[in-house]
Amino acid sequence: MAEKNEPVNRRKFLREGLWAGGLAGLGAVGGFVGVRSTRGDTVWQIDPNVCTSCGNCAKYCVLEESAVKCVQLYSICGYCDLCFGYLVPEPKQLDTGAENELCPTGAIERTFVEDPYYEYNIIEELCIGCAKCVKACAVFGNGSLFLQVRHDRCLNCNECSIAAACPSGAFKRVPAKTPYLLKGADGKA
Amino acid sequence: MRRFYMIAVLGLWVAGLSIEAAAIEQFPPPDFESGYEFPDTTTPPPHSAAREYVDAAMLAIALAAATWLTYTRRSRRGIFALMIFAALYFGFWRKGCICAIGAIQNLTLTVFDSSYAIPITAAVFFLLPLAFALFVGRTFCAGVCPLGAMQDMVLLRPVRVPRWLEGVLRLFAWGYLAAAVVFAATGSAFVICRYDPFIGFFRLGGNLNIIVIGLCFLLVGIFVGRPYCRFVCPLSILLRQFSRLSKRRVTITPDRCISCRLCEDACPFGAILAPTAQSDEGDYIKNKKLLGFFLLLLPLLIAVSGWAGYGLSGRAARVHDTVRLADRIYMENAGLVTETTDASDAFRGTGRTADALFAEAAQIRGQFSLGGWLAGGFMGLVVGLKLAATTLRQRRAEYEVDKASCVACGRCYEFCPRQHAVLKLKREGQ
Structure with a gap:
């Protein structure tokens, strides 16, 4: 593809960003659940x-x-x-x-x-x-x-x-x- | 004397006087002379939460074990043993509930229903497999998911599903995920639980339709590897995306690829990607144009698909009890049907007005309309991005696993000559 010069870096940057986003997302869900769970089972x-x-x-x-x-x-x-x-x-x-x-x-x-x-x-x-x-x-x-x-x-x-x-x-x-x-x-x- | 009261009351009832409203305390509790005391009604408490924490701990241990077996031991046999354990423990012993797939709905309901809170166990079951996927890929699918285990065990004569067909069939799983979220968010039903194909096996009984569906999945599963996981499972959609980003990936070879091509047909799930040929410049320009076209098409796809989702929402809304009941009451009141149902009888017994019911049903229908637009639009986005992704090419010099599709079952290890060489070295080393 076009990214012949440094294809790895752009993709890598994107991937790292998404990875951090995924982790943050899971953390947010965990926090949300923690707050809500005070209501009890x-x-x-x-x-x-x-x-x-x-x-x-x-x-x-x-x-x-x-x-x-x-x-x-x-x-x-x-x-x-x-x-x-x-x-x-x-x-x-x-x-x-x-x-x-x-x-x-x-x-x-x-x-x-x-x-x-x-x-x-x-x-x-x-x-x-x-x-x-x-x-x-x-x-x-x-x-x-x-x-x-x-x-x-x-x-x-x-x-x-x-x-x-x-x-x-x-x-x-x-x-x-x-x-x-x-x-x-x-x-x- | 009491007997005569009863007979008198019966007489009134036969005379057509409704006594149901006055049914309570027709006969005041007697004043006993013998010193009799009212026994208490027993109320055995729910199972202690400890058992659920054990489940959560078992999940964590099983995930860690699956990861260890996949990456450190590289043992298909070990993974298979863990798989059987998972089917026995999370499936047959714990009756397949709670499961990570169904926990999607608990989370959704927690977001949309302010009176509901997801149990901690369900939250752990949702979060842990995804967190593991972010680091090491879908080791949850490999040895922890009881549904995956059931299918993996019957896979005897794998046939290859073409990549394009696999992609098209997987759209069903995307749609199932979107639908499950809409149904859970509106408080209608937990459809993933209701249509869990293996629950009948785990509980050794249940709804006949579901058992038949489960049998069909197992029969198809003899030839098509893990059909539920690949084409239906809503959690697999989430796991795939997280696994794409994972820090580590499953490798076919323990050290280096010698391009012997022995593993080429090893994966029954189509997760082994062959090395790519050098693409020429013409292909590149064509693909770039195509990518632009698909991206321009995206808004149109979203709009059309959203509109289709809105069209389906009217029917989907009837899954909700209240909407179904309102329709029934409307038909009965309008004289379109002559018979009443248990549900309509029960509603009339409550003394609520039909208008209040209709208003509530209309509100739920409104939620479904919005949900239909959103779910439909989401599906349009998925289809558009999938089309766009077909124009992207990744170069590979050797055989690699597709991070998204690989369920870390470990089958390909056995096919790699390097695996055997390394094992032999290890044995001799000891």
Whole structure:
């Protein structure tokens, strides 16, 4: 090419300049990240007041068994004998018979407290996050059963597959310091 | 008694009265007489950050090891072993997340979303490979990237891709990078993660379409070396530019080139450049004219391509949930469709007005229009500069690696007779 006289020098100068620019660019990005990172890390969580219990949480998690599970907020539970989260509609009997249970995996445990109250616990190993009980509890009950991402299981994927499939926009990134969105005493998160 | 309340409430509901709004606290928590206390709802904490720092440390160690194996040991076998380790650790063990390619999106979202901060690990995964590239080239691709490892391991019958075709196909990666930045900046989706072809293998399950795409990449990868790295990977675009400037470059020979031509076909990625013939004066003048023409063409290319990007932005905007929802609500309200979707039902449950939703969607569409112009214009610039670069000639007296394309896999070492001679000398020295 034209730079027959001292081709190396011009190109070298350009290259050195670009190299320094690249390094400065990376440094700038690093500094920017450093400033921004004071906001802290985030994790995925479900806003229970937006969730419509569509059942996608059971299907779309990258884990074979979803990281989303149902939780029971005891302080707003009615401890009903006829719990629609626990029992199928029009149950034959109000007991723990499998044919009477709404949960497909039998993940809700019913224990007698005192007449006429029963405590309902979620057995997390069995819960698949299908939200059947959540829906029934929200419609007929107090809404004390709702879905939450369980962070002992969640991989905290860069893009949550369930969030991408969530129709209601209930999935959001929340600060890792407050990783759960439990409903308050008034039933609101 | 409680049972009768329930039945009464049910009756109201059946009568068509919406009780959903009043669903909360229909049954006040009972006053227990037996001294029962409410158990607490368990809230297991997220995995400690320590594991992520281990990942970042592993990345640094693997990068250092890849660099050492490439430059000091010059051992293809070592690089291959590191590659397998990377696929096992960053791929199968850590389920392919976080990865350096996807970290581009975290960084973009941090810039454009004031409520989001990139995790330190993601920042390290983005910065370290590029910083290494600035000094020693793409050693990240060689032995650290699990996606690269998956493809490198299946490359059994390499075929040569013509240089011009390689350049054209690589435009897809440029476009993918631009699109990924637009989608991340608008908060629509992390498309790089969504369409990561090997995530299904790393997680041993997942979306069937993605697994099929991954299988296709592996099948093609038997013949075409690292098809994802070369023609799709958005990070490779950045790494290429940084690697061009790198202080050191991978050399085929450990000491000097004897122009034996044995390495000529050694590189399955087309990264070995043959020595050039002396170009005559006529070529030079022709090339200079062509360069001028391409540079004059540049503004036109940018404008046309930007306009095309703007044209595509309307469709691209529908990737965003809000825009899709607004379209759906509009159609439902206008009576164009009769059925509702989960999303539209959920929206109506929130009590927000449709107008507020439409306004938000319009704003996002506006962002996409701007993004379309910018991404399109950027692509025009890339095409123009690529055309201009075809007129530039570099003289080479011997076989050299193309700094940008070389992924430092170490295959060519074995082809160089000097490598074997030097190894033999070393052995005898010991």
